[in-house]
Amino acid sequence: MEKARLSPMKKVDIIVSGERLPFVKDLLARVRVTGYTIIPNVSGMGHSGFHEGNLIFNETSSLVLLMTVVREAQVELILEGLTPLFERHSGIMYVSDVGVSRQDHFTH
Amino acid sequence: MGLSLRLFLEQAIVMDFCRKSLGIPGTFPAVLEWIGGHEDEMRTRSFVARYGLPSRWIPELARFGGSLPPPGDPAWDRLSERRQEELLSRSPEGGLRRRAGRLFHAAQCLGWSPEEVASLSASGWSLLEGRLERLDRNRREEVWQRALESGLESELLEKVAPWKEKEPELSSSGSETVRPQAHVLFCIDVRSERLRRHIESLGGYVTYGLAGFFGIPFRFQPYQKPPGQIQAPVLLNPRHRVQEIPRAYEIERADLHFRRHQKTRSLIHLFHELKDHVITPYVLVEALGWFYLFPFLGKTFFPRGVRRLMDFLRSLFLPEIATALTVAKTTEAEALAMVESEQHARIRKACLTLLGPHTRSISSETVEELRQKALEERRTLERLSPKAQEELSVNLPQEADLVRKLRNLYLVTTRRTRVLMETIMTTGFTLEEQAFYIENSLRMTGLMRNFSRLVLVCGHGSESINNPYESALDCGACGGNRGIPNARVYVEMANNPAVRDILRKRGIPIPYDTHFLAGEHNTTTDRIEFFDLEAVPLTHRRDLKRLWRDLGEAGQRTAAERDRALPPVFGSGRRSGLPGVERRSCDYSEVRPEWGLSGNAWFIVGSRSLTGSQANFSGRAFLHSYDPSIDTTGRDLESILTGPLVVGEWINAEHFFSALDPVVFGGGNKIYHNVTAQIGVMWGNEGDLLVGLPAQTLRDGERLVHEPVRLTVLIEAPRGRIDAIISKNPVLRDLFRNEWMLLIAADPEDREFYRYRFPDLWGKVSGLTR
Incomplete structure (x- = not known):
């Protein structure tokens, strides 16, 4: 079997309230991120206390987790775009190193 | 537009006023400079603007015709002194009189009788006065707000008070034996x-x-x-879709309804086009304006009658149709069958129009073969089966042309199929x-x-x-x-x-x-x-x-x-x-x-x-x-x-x-x-x-x-x-x-x-x- 070769990429995780999701999606579109995964209704604890997820009648107040894998150069752009959001609203973002087997899937 | 007009007018007024009354141009730096040199005069002018001209000043201003002196006149110094006297006289009086006035107000608000006021002990009085003293003037609105809310809260609690005495019920649905009506x-x-x-x-x-x-x-x-x-x-972003469609037994009326609705829509569209055009409105008003008189008078004087009449006319032209909502979800197989039958109908129609009446009797297999060919992603040179060729009686260029038109004109494409499937599958x-x-x-x-x-x-x-x-x-x-x-x-x-x-x-x-x-x-x-x-x-x-x-x-x-x-x-x-x-x-x-x-x-x-x-x-x-x-x-x-x-x-x-x-x-x-x-x-x-x-x-x-x-x-x-x-x-x-x-x-x-x-x-x- 041919040995899988992994190319280094950056994975960006963003957790914001559902209300801010359109902003984040818009930002990613503008920095030409072509793919991401959204996990809605996540729960967790943070600076502003506990956030309950999975509310039946409210999708804007609960948190969403958005994951995307991008080139290193794009991380800076995403960070820059998110800064004004985090200045006013709660949310977090972190970046980690990942390896992907089909790099052309993640870059344009 | 409104704002810019207003700003323009305001600027013009300021310019005019400054030139006439102060003799300076109405620009911001000029006004600032003038204030710097005439501080007392500015304060006096602002006092007059705020409180009006005190009647005691009028004899003093007689020589200016009852109005304010011209800018820079020595009379302003005298007026400035007058202003300070006036301000002092307006300040609340200290001492006993003020305290008495306060007690009077408090007693009035609380509805006390003179006897009750007289019976107030020294400590009671100082408690009341202390409270009044501590009450921040800026918090007065808050106190009123809380009082209003507290009144409503008591009203609510009074209404639900019987709940406190009730025995906890075993089941919330009440008695199990008797069904409600x-x-x-x-x-x-x-x-x-x-x-x-x-x-x-x-x-x-x-x-x-x-x-x-x-x-x-x-x-x-x-x-x-x-x-x-x-x-x-x-708060929610719904993913389900529901459509309102006519019930099956309304098939005939639904058809009529559809055609009339289309006609009405195009008439309304035409009317709006004419109304919004540069020239036609002049003619339109002359021609149709009169017809508006009847609804106008009717709606003004007999609104109920006009509504009944309008409802009646509407029911004649566009009768109400019984509808149903698409609540149940279709399975993928069902959805596929729906799309397939829709595309078959399109292909039969296309053959009839493009090839002639001999295609009326083509078999379902041929139609399906044509559909598959139109849906094929890759364009192959493979021809239709001999049976299909015979039924359609086409040669190679005709066949290619038919398939191309099916794709472009009749929208029998993979993309369209996917959209239709998506629409059907997310419904219900x-x-x-x-x-x-x-x-x-x-x-x-x-x-x-x-x-x-x-x-x-x-x-x-x-x-x-x-x-x-x-x-x-x-x-x-x-x-x-x-x-x-x-x-x-x-x-x-x-x-x-x-x-x-x-x-x-x-x-x-x-x-x-x-x-x-x-x-x-x-x-x-x-x-x-x-x-x-x-x-x-x-x-x-x-x-x-x-x-x-x-x-x-x-x-x-x-x-x-x-x-x-x-x-x-x-x-x-x-x-x-x-x-x-x-x-x-x-x-x-x-x-x-x-x-x-x-x-x-x-x-x-x-x-x-x-x-x-x-x-x-x-x-x-x-x-x-x-x-x-x-x-x-x-x-x-x-x-x-x-x-x-x-x-x-x-x-x-x-x-x-x-x-x-x-x-x-x-x-x-x-x-x-x-x-x-x-x-x-x-x-x-x-x-x-x-x-x-x-x-x-x-x-x-x-x-x-x-x-x-x-x-x-x-x-x-x-x-x-x-x-x-x-x-x-x-x-x-x-x-x-x-x-x-x-x-x-x-x-x-x-x-x-x-x-x-x-x-x-x-x-x-x-x-x-x-």
Whole structure:
């Protein structure tokens, strides 16, 4: 079997309230991120206390987790775009190193 | 445009004034420089502008003809001294006189008699004076605000006080042996409260309240209207889609309806084109203007008659058609079959048009072969089978041309197939989803057993004409739309035997003879209309008739109660019964079709044992049913507090701030409103888009009808459960801890009321009398 070769990429995780999701999606579109995964209704604890997820009648107040894998150069752009959001609203973002087997899937 | 015009005029006025009175150009630096050199004169001028010219100065100014001296005149120094004297004389007098005046005011406000004042001891007096001294002048409004809210809170607690004495019921659904005549599910809207009270007073009815989208969020496409109308609170982003389609037996009339609708639409379009053109309006007014006279006079003097006539004409030309909603979800195989049969029809039509009448008798296999060929992603040179070639009698170029046209003109493509499949597959709800939504709403309200033979699911909507604020009168839980589509979807699901089987396994046994029925409460006329009556079993005819009659009676009583609260209608002369409210619904000069949600003050989450069917909340309470004994985990309460309550708070805040400052937060006077580009309203030709509710929604012309108070939330649940929910949800933490809402818990464990105050949390409410 041919040995899988992994190319280094950056994975960006963003957790914001559902209300801010359109902003984040818009930002990613503008920095030409072509793919991401959204996990809605996540729960967790943070600076502003506990956030309950999975509310039946409210999708804007609960948190969403958005994951995307991008080139290193794009991380800076995403960070820059998110800064004004985090200045006013709660949310977090972190970046980690990942390896992907089909790099052309993640870059344009 | 309005703003720039105003700025231009203001600038011109300032220029003119500065030049004439001060002899300087009206620019900012010039004015600043002048102030620097004439500080005393500036202060005196500003004093006069603020308080007016004191009469004592007039003799002094006689030599200037009674007006102010010219700039830089030595008389200004003298006037400046006068001004200081005047200011001193205006300052509050210190010492005894001031204290006496204060006591006089305090005694007057508290309604004391002279004897009571005289009997006030020195310590009592100093206590009172100390309190008055400590009261910050800036906090005066806050004290009044709290007093107003505290009065309303006491009123609420008085109404629900009997709950404290009640024995805890074993089951929330009341007696297990006797079935109620009917159950009615209403929206939590404050306007439902009146109707609920009146229908319950007729005996045999049990009502429940839940958010008016009945827990089912979807995007709705009304018959022959564009899709995408969101039937859910704006907190949700619905993924399901529901379409309104004519019922199968309406096939003939639906066809007629469709053709006439197309014609009407093109006529209206033509009319608008002519109206908006540069030249044609001149001719149009001459030619058609006269026809407007009749509706104009009719609507002005006989609004009800004209409406009846218009309804009659419309029913002649565009008859109402019985429709059904696409609630059930199709499986992938079914959807594929639907798309396939649609494409087959297209291909047959294409062959007939492109190749000639000999293709009428082509076999289904040939059609399918053509379809497959058109759908093929890769263009192959492979020809059709000999049999197909023979049937179609085509040569190679003709065949290629046919396939190309099928793709381009008749849209038989993979892409189109995918879009169609997607549309069909996202329409409706799976069985499991249906059971989930119905179970959820029934569990949340506590209606889980002892179902009556008829269960009415009653949405609501309003009716008015010439009213840009109409959606403020419709259902807030349905995104400002009418609530009936949700009620119809709910009923369709709840009547589905397969859904009932699932519910029975989950502990909600709905008997076979229980029928759910959809209805709509018209909040302007208080009439209730039933929908989809063809689905009602024949065995339920008598139940239906009784319900219809009783709802009619309850509606009339509600209308009479509401009509008394509305200012009299011009021309009707009397103030009772339906005609008054009906006229409001069709009068195009009516600024206040109904009071809507004005007056909202309370939000009660609890069982009917708390709110009591006899308690009269005078249409000021949102009532959400909830049974704390069923919801042991608190999930249902959490859903209520994070969903419907948040929407209720928005509605309350909208009314609160619109009443507080009608110009900045509200919509000002409706009379001057100018509907602008279908996005909002402006005040005449000036300023910004208006954000809030108009004065007519909150005032009756003389006084404020909506008292600006924060929502008082009363929840029947253990305090610990409420605490846990608040601490887990940031939206609730912000609203309660920062006191945007006031919270009282009715704790079923010791049958006491507790007031929530962050950070000390719960304090027992003692003494319910004011």
